[in-house]
Amino acid sequence: MRLVAWLGATGAVGAVGTSAVAQTSCDKPVYLTIDTGHMGVAPLFAEVLKRQDVRVTFFAAAERTQTDGDSLDNHWAAWWKARAAEGNEFGSHTYDHVYWRGDEKSIEPRFRVRPTSGAFAGREFTWTAAQYCENITKAADRLAYVTGKKPLPIFRAPGGKTSPKLLAAAKACGYEHTGWSPAGFLGDELPSETFSNEKLLAQALDRIRPGDILLAHLGIWSRKDPWAPADLEPLIVGLKEKGFCFQTLRQHPDYRAWIAAHP
Template sequence: MRSGSEFVRGVRFGGVACAVAALACATLPAAGAQEAAGATCEKPVYLTLDTGHMGIAPLVADVLKRQDVRVTFFAAAERTQTDGDSLDDHWAPWWKARAAEGHEFASHTYDHAYWRGDVKGTPPSFRIKPSAGPQTGKESVWRAADYCADIRKSSDRLAAITGKKPLPLFRAPGGKTSPALLAVAKDCGYAHVGWSPAGFLGDELPSETFSNQKLLAQALGSIRSGDILLAHLGIWSRKDPWAPANLEPLIVGLKAKGFCFRTLRQHPDYRAWIASHP
């Protein structure tokens, strides 16, 4: 699992109480009405969720269903609290249920494969260090074809267990890439998706110094229309999990500010790419 310190951007904190979000929830229209109105919403945000230990996955699914929010999941075969990985048969029904609810899926590389550097030469190759799978923690050189195969393996597994074709998108673990890596991925049919600075929700940061209340205040005070938001389905290192405390108050709070939630299929930067890679 990657370190949250890799993601810290300019942080701006303000005061907010979860009770405020709860009050806002009571004043919002029903979830279905909120989504119906979203067709004319001028303030979209794009919530994305990467895999992790999956311990909070059932809670996340309940919140998204209750709030009638669709998201984009980026999946890798990461180690889970159920002694398997996040794309194994144990979790297959969970993913299939999310597909039935209208969520979108994309690759996070199958082996959660970190780019560590380019290797000089032609054709391009890269120093890669997976944090999942049989080569966990071992750095080696991957050719372009190897990296593409790892992106595709996750996408193919998602298609097999959900019955839904994933988007032609991927997210590199840690957001770590190079121009050469991005070019290779595009050549094999995958555009990279990062996240907005304000969209880093902080669930990988240490809870001892970044409390859930601080992170919620930061997000509600800084997220803007068009932002791509990032959280995870379980972080091993964080002692006070983010999602049980913050996911629903964040969604409710953003709705109260007039935001609506969209998947990356509807993102203006990716619509044309997705349409051209059916």
């Protein structure tokens, strides 16, 4: 997935408020969330998260992969199932990685959208609220199938691009939106020529605060120097050394009640 631009790093896109799984006591929680991508670094993510005993929340779409399929196909099913067994949580990222492009002027909610994955990638459509909800649910259903675990009743719109009407439509069909914190934009989608891994790591360790939701991806096609091999484990270790602990969005105070009410 590619965010619209550096706006995401400043929190202008998808920013959220404040906390979340495994620890008994967690005074300085952060919430690492991971969106799908080309999956080339997925094995590395799995190794690091297991080694560091960290649970995260994955947001998944059926995105094109380096294995000539998509990130929710049968090739990756065992990988997803293993992540569920480790205690991670899951949410929809819309099945076709569908960007909201604008609201239509109509009595009933209708939205201009553009999928970036699947058979209709790159084309623009006008969808009803029901069609948009169907695409959220399609990813959630596929996640439930490949993980054997029911996803959380939350979703993340690609690029964090939404409108009040879109959020209301999604909420009416059972999905609360989850963005990320301004300091939680880890920069793995940015060009490595101008945003080096060293710079992104230092920035994250300096800016992240308790309660922040962090955002990374399972592979970005456009970044020449991949972020995860250089920064993922140093970031986790560095945050732990500063007293932070990692939780999933199931424990986040902004979503706990919603999740409990939508089992």
